[in-house]
Amino acid sequence: MGALLEARAVAKHFGGVKALRDVSLSIREGEIYGLIGPNGAGKTTFFNCLTGLYVPDGGGFEFSGAPLQANAPHQAAERGIARTFQNIRLFANMTALENVMVGRHVRTRAGVLGAMLQTRATREEEAAIRQRAEALLHYVRIEDKADDLAKNLSYGDQRRLEIARALATEPRLLCLDEPAAGMNATETEELRELIEGIRKDGTTILLIEHDVKLVMGLCDRVAVLDYGALVIEDVPAVVQKDQRVIEAYLGA
Amino acid sequence: MKRWLNPRSALGITLITAALVALPFVVAMGGQAWVRIVNFAILYIFLALGLNIVVGFAGLLDLGYIAFYAVGAYTWALLASPHFGLHWPIWAILPIGAGLACVAGVLLGSPTLKLRGDYLAIVTLGFGEIVRIFMNNLNAPVNITNGPQGITLIDPVAFGAFKFSGNSQIFGFTISGPQKYYFLLVALAVIVVIINLRLQNSRIGRAWQAIREDEIAAKAVGINTRNIKLLAFAMGASFGGVAGGIFAAMQGFVSPESFSLIESVMILAMVVLGGMGHIPGVILGAVLLTFLPEVLRYGVGPLQMAVFGKMLVDPESLRMLVFGLALVLVMRFKPAGLWPSPERKRELTGGA
Ligand SMILES: Nc1ncnc2c1ncn2[C@@H]1O[C@H](COP(=O)(O)OP(=O)(O)OP(=O)(O)O)[C@@H](O)[C@H]1O
Ligand SMILES: [Mg+2]
Numbered sequence: 001m002g003a004l005l006e007a008r009a010v011a012k013h014f015g016g017v018k019a020l021r022d023v024s025l026s027i028r029e030g031e032i033y034g035l036i037g038p039n040g041a042g043k044t045t046f047f048n049c050l051t052g053l054y055v056p057d058g059g060g061f062e063f064s065g066a067p068l069q070a071n072a073p074h075q076a077a078e079r080g081i082a083r084t085f086q087n088i089r090l091f092a093n094m095t096a097l098e099n100v101m102v103g104r105h106v107r108t109r110a111g112v113l114g115a116m117l118q119t120r121a122t123r124e125e126e127a128a129i130r131q132r133a134e135a136l137l138h139y140v141r142i143e144d145k146a147d148d149l150a151k152n153l154s155y156g157d158q159r160r161l162e163i164a165r166a167l168a169t170e171p172r173l174l175c176l177d178e179p180a181a182g183m184n185a186t187e188t189e190e191l192r193e194l195i196e197g198i199r200k201d202g203t204t205i206l207l208i209e210h211d212v213k214l215v216m217g218l219c220d221r222v223a224v225l226d227y228g229a230l231v232i233e234d235v236p237a238v239v240q241k242d243q244r245v246i247e248a249y250l251g252a
Numbered sequence: 253m254k255r256w257l258n259p260r261s262a263l264g265i266t267l268i269t270a271a272l273v274a275l276p277f278v279v280a281m282g283g284q285a286w287v288r289i290v291n292f293a294i295l296y297i298f299l300a301l302g303l304n305i306v307v308g309f310a311g312l313l314d315l316g317y318i319a320f321y322a323v324g325a326y327t328w329a330l331l332a333s334p335h336f337g338l339h340w341p342i343w344a345i346l347p348i349g350a351g352l353a354c355v356a357g358v359l360l361g362s363p364t365l366k367l368r369g370d371y372l373a374i375v376t377l378g379f380g381e382i383v384r385i386f387m388n389n390l391n392a393p394v395n396i397t398n399g400p401q402g403i404t405l406i407d408p409v410a411f412g413a414f415k416f417s418g419n420s421q422i423f424g425f426t427i428s429g430p431q432k433y434y435f436l437l438v439a440l441a442v443i444v445v446i447i448n449l450r451l452q453n454s455r456i457g458r459a460w461q462a463i464r465e466d467e468i469a470a471k472a473v474g475i476n477t478r479n480i481k482l483l484a485f486a487m488g489a490s491f492g493g494v495a496g497g498i499f500a501a502m503q504g505f506v507s508p509e510s511f512s513l514i515e516s517v518m519i520l521a522m523v524v525l526g527g528m529g530h531i532p533g534v535i536l537g538a539v540l541l542t543f544l545p546e547v548l549r550y551g552v553g554p555l556q557m558a559v560f561g562k563m564l565v566d567p568e569s570l571r572m573l574v575f576g577l578a579l580v581l582v583m584r585f586k587p588a589g590l591w592p593s594p595e596r597k598r599e600l601t602g603g604a
Contacts, residue, residue, distance in 0.1 A: 051472055077474030089472075091465035094458075102462045104528070106474025108455055112487060115454035116447050129455065169474050 004029040004064055004204050005050075005081075005173055011058035012045055012228075019045040021229040022059060027173070032195065032205045033187070034215040035235075037225035038249050043208045044086055051083050052076040064172065078104050079241055080169035084162040086178050086208075092151035096142060096161050099150050100133035103168025136164040140194060156187045163194070167203075174198060175206045180214055192218055216240060224249060258280045276434040287430035291502065293542035295495055300522040300538040301444045301531065302491025307520065308529030309457060310484035311464030313373040315516050316360070316380025320489040322387060323356050324349035325497025326397060332407035335398060339407055340394035346497050353493025354486045361485035365478055380516050387508040402507025409436060409501045416501070433502050440498070444491060448531050451487070460484055463467070463491040525582055527589030536591050548574055 009022040019042040024132055027033045037045050048054040052073035061068040067073055082103075091099050114122035137143045140160040141244055143154055150161060159179055166174055176195070181186045192214060199205055209215045215222060216236040224231040224239060226248040232239055239245055279286045299321060306314045327349035331340045364375045391399030407427070408417035416436060417429045451457045459480045462470040471477055500506045518541060526537020548571040556570075558561055565573075582590060 021289075039580040045421055053468065053471070073471035074474045077472065083472055085469070085472075089466050089469035091462050091469065092467060094461060098458060098461075102470070102475070103473050105455060110455045112451065112454075112456055112483060115450050115456055118450060126454070165473060232455050 001027060003027065005206075006062040007046075007050070007059070008062065010046065010049055010056050010061070012042075012049055012054060012056050013048045015094060018228045020049065020056070021227070023225070023230050024059075025223050025230060025233050027204060027206060028221075029172075030199070030202070030204055031220040032218055034219035034222035035206060035208045035225065036212070036215055036222060036249065041225040042083070043127050043225055043230040044177055045228075047083060047177055047206075047208065050076070050175065051081055067081070074106070077169050077171075080170070080172035082166035082169045082173070083175040084159070084166055084177055085178060086181070088158050088162055089111035090150040090158060090162060090165070093149055095147050096137060096150055096153065096157075097130070097133050097146040098138050100160055100164050101129050103136075103165040104129045105134060106169050132252060133164075133168060133191050136167055137161075139167070141190075142158075142166045155182055159183070159191070160194070163198075165196065167198070171203060173204045173206060175208075179207070180209055180211050188214060261487075269577040271567060271590050272438055276431040280431065282540050284428055287428065287434060287540065289546050291430055291437055293539050294434070294441050295499060295502075296519065296522060296542050297441050297521050297535050297538040298437070298444050298495045298498075299492060300497065300526070300534050301441075303519050304448065304486045304488075304529065304534045305451065305460075305491070305521050306484050306488035307523050308534065309452065309461040310481055312365075312481060313369060313483060314376045314485075315373045315489070315513075315520065316376035316378070316383070317492055317519055318511045318513075318516040319380040319383035319490065320353040320356055320492030321499065321515070322383050322508075323489075323494040323602065324493030325500040325506045325510070326387060326403075326496075327352055327493070328397070328497040328500035329406050332501070333403055334405050335403050336345045342409055342501075343412070344446040346494055348350050349497040350493040353496070354490040356487040357487075357489025358482055360489075361482045365481045365485070369482070370435075377516070379510075380513060384508050384511045384513075400508060402509075404505050406422065406500050406504045406506065408504065409498065411434070417504070419567075431523065433474065433498075437498065441492070445531060451530070452529075453566070456480065456483065521579060525579065525589055527592035530589070530591060530593035533589050533591035533593070541588070544578065545571060545575055 003026040005027040007023055007025050009024050011018075011022050012020040022074070023042070024047060035046065037043055040155065045054065049056045050068075051073055052068070052075065055071045060070065063079055068079065091102060092101070098130050108125055110122045110125050122131060134143065134146065137146050140163055142153070142157050142160050142164070145157055150158065153161060163174075163176070163179065179195075180191055183191060188211065195205060207215065207219065219236055221234060222236050222239045223233040224245050231244050231248060232242050262290060271305070276287050276290065279290055281399070301316065303317045306312050306317070309435070319433045323480070327344050330336055331338050331345045331348065360376065360379045365371060367375060387397045388400055390397040397403070408415050410416065414420070416432045419426050419428050420432070459470070459475050462475060463477050467477055522537035522541045522604075523534050525541065526535065527533020549567065551569040552574065553563070556567070
């Protein structure tokens, strides 16, 4: 299997802080790829550059054979990159179902005119959006919360909803930023099953996670960042034994 | 589709229709002036619902909305008056007015939509003033707008030989000009309500709400926030343009004075006071804010005479004073507006 995402010497600094120092890595189609590192290592910054929220100061990304345009988040989504946020960002005052329906935006067409005239095509598309959103809520097992406002969901359900919303964009690469943060053991186990299921259904996954056990058990390959620099990129068994990683992160 | 045909809704719709038909005739007993005030209330409903798309749906604070109304009004005035000797028909002018207003909306929107909140409000405010000042000064070197004197003798709305000004006889009834405009305005208002409802529950409507809720998350799910915001601006502006055209035709006269900042503020106040983003609330806001000043105009003078036996405060000043006080009180005790949408109420009270 070829590389789905190729990061080439991605650099990003904030004033004097070098959040990313020429990070190069490549994610293969169909794998679960872990990105770990101590706090402030630059993991979220990497996501933000990848999804177009930040413009890298150097380097760039190639996604399924074509370069990604910097600073164009909606195009990243259109190309097939979806993400969740470390500090959950849902549309708080919309229902769970509506949140997922918004996720369908990029794969649907209806415009103002269609909506005003309620054309047949618009009505059919709207019904399909709703149906797909309901199916996705079912997929992440929060279908009974469909009509609750996003902000009233439990923490774990909010994380699931965010994943469902990301899946609604039909991503080829799903980027999860600490999805297990704040979850208890049962919830984490359920999350792990969910992530494996998503991969089985054909979506490549890039996972930032502090829960080392989860990462090592789940991921096919892992990359370690420290002070913005890539320390190692390899299978979990090798990464776990690497002296630099133990010093920088695991041993601490 | 399926639900609104149940007997109760059918009865409701029948009653509302009957009331709407009877209204201009009942009100006319108090004089045609009241019919004109009712007409303005409906025109303001139209305007407020247009602005509601920008402010209520997309969450973009626009303080220059009246500029689009001005563009529509002047389009009508220039294309259907002796000023240029043009007398184009409504089906040509109204779309042109809406189109030009839409272009103005995009022109204003494209450089400013990176701004948010207060900053956007200030730029739009400036834009509104610029348009008014343009209208005021475009009488030299080439006289386009006739400057502060404005344009007079503007053609009324007409479909063929049927004119909306002056009395006509229909089925032996005499129906006045304002009453005819009333029915036209109601028809337009119904259309704009339906469009608002449909937009709200559409893919685009959801995208607007998503941007309002969390712009970064909206971008991350693939919404082209810039274009979708521009769309809100363009839509709102087009509605303003149509309203402006009807205004010019109804009044027969336009001048820059009608498009001052206070008008933008009033329309915004209708949206906010009624219940931002909630269509029935916005309608209520428009009706109240049109009538309250008029009621006060006729009410405060006689009231003072009755209570104090003489005029203590100039009725005009007192009117604005009471009006301002009412606004402050509403915002103090009902921050989500008089009739907010259920969600927004929850949002502001913080409860579930
Ligand atoms: N928008 C920003 N402005 C300034 N500095 C930033 C910004 N975003 C990140 N940084 C800095 O860049 C560095 C990397 O931060 P980042 O959030 O990418 O770390 P992280 O690996 O995700 O950490 P954590 O595990 O705590 O989430 C930190 O020093 C952080 O303070
Ligand atoms: Mg982070």
